[in-house]
Amino acid sequence: MTQRTGTAATFRRVALATAVLATTALAAGCGTGASTGSDPTPSPSADPKAALLAAVPDEKDPAFRFSTVDGADKLTGVVDPAAHAVELGMSEKNDDPEFTMNITFRLIDEDVWMRVKLTGAAGLHDMLKLPKRWMALDRTKLDDASEIPVYDGADPANTAAIIRTAETVEDKGNGTYTGFADLADNVDVQNSFSGVDVAALGEAAKKVPFTAVVGPDGNLTTLTLDIPAVGKQKATKLVARYYDFGKAPKLTAPAGDQVQKAPASAYEMLKG
Template sequence: MTQRTGTAVTFRRVAALATAVLATTVLSAGCGAGGSAGSEPTAAPSADPKAVLLAAVPNDKDPAFRFSTLDGTDTFVGVVDPAAHAMDLGITQKNDDPEFTMAMTFRVIDEDLWMRVKLTGMPGLHDAMKLPKRWMALDRTKLDDESEAPVYQNADPANTAAIIRTADTVEDEGSGTYTGVADLTANADVQSAFDGIDVTALGEAAKKVPFTAVVGPDGNLTTLTLEIPAAGKQKAMKLVTRYYDFGKAPKLTAPSGDQVQKAPASAYELLNG
């Protein structure tokens, strides 16, 4: 679930492509030997559970917080800093043959974009791939499809508000738990949050996807879980978004000094395949 068309899906594809490119290169090169606490309420109290739930969704007045999304089998983690219009988005993938782990992180401030790649499990892999360990400042115009690179849009990276709005009614189950039924076909904003799901294959079931949301004692949305039914070759799955550590997550700034360098050609080769 993402705030712009293709962000998480593109990130997944980039990570998978990068892993494949790394594995192929390593094999050929023979490198194997070496509304939050302390913030003002965003809405007046309401008897309408849907309004209460929507008021709990993060907005640009919230302090920095962490998030994670479980999108099928992939977990994305990151930080959102609304005041800086900034976001970190990361994923870690393991490769079996050869064995190594790649952690890839994008940092976005408005439309400025940096990438950091951490390779572990094979000594000398960074040097072999000509990839620095520092942040790399990316030039969007050098990406094959710059429109799919992440940008900062708002403080709700999983589009939870757009999903909740599709529910005709939301039930207050008590203890901060809310339930409803989402329509994944409702509009482009909602559909863009599910690029990894074959909404067409779901048919009518896509219009009545159950969800459960939990609001913490501080008034912040902490989890949104959607129960996606099986359809065709697609297995039933849960899509889970977590928002947490409001006011405890680090503030995000542009990498500077010896933390950063311009992205070398090898970085664009990695991203563009």
């Protein structure tokens, strides 16, 4: 589950492009990253669906952390609704050549910065001419700027869109809710996934079980979709987690010696 179509795919594409560039460089012998109240656990609600939707983060919430697991893709980050900002991070391991890439995007409205950390192959940053600092990206220099995400609200996993597809939601008590999501004919919902072929689910996509947990502070903490096995597609869980409300760092534009303009090598990597 991701903020918008292509987010996880963008990370994978960049990782693949970096691997190709790294292979070339190494072969050339150039050398060798809501509030925080203490309210009691919610009691069963007269309208469980409305109560669950009310727990989804919105623009009034303080900064918080999140993670999503969508098939093999795991995103982590921070959302700062007051600043219209989000930070998205993913780690990818490459086997040939062997190295690990940690890539992070920081987005404030339409502005975007990228930071890349490469480990496991000595000198790889220098070979690829990639700085270790934040790089300010110019969207006009990107082949397809739409593939680089923008801040798109305080619910990066689109949990509200998923919950709204349920005909009914059952309050199981102790902050736990269950229901069935209809993933079949909702573009917003389908755009939330990159690791699951919704079309391949057929009729099963119309009734996908989910479990949501709301914490004692009234904030949604987890939403888990149990995707069934269909054909060659294995059963899997899609999990969104929201936490550290009011404890996560506020997001600001990188400044001073923390940032520089993105070099040509960064745009080359983003071409995929």
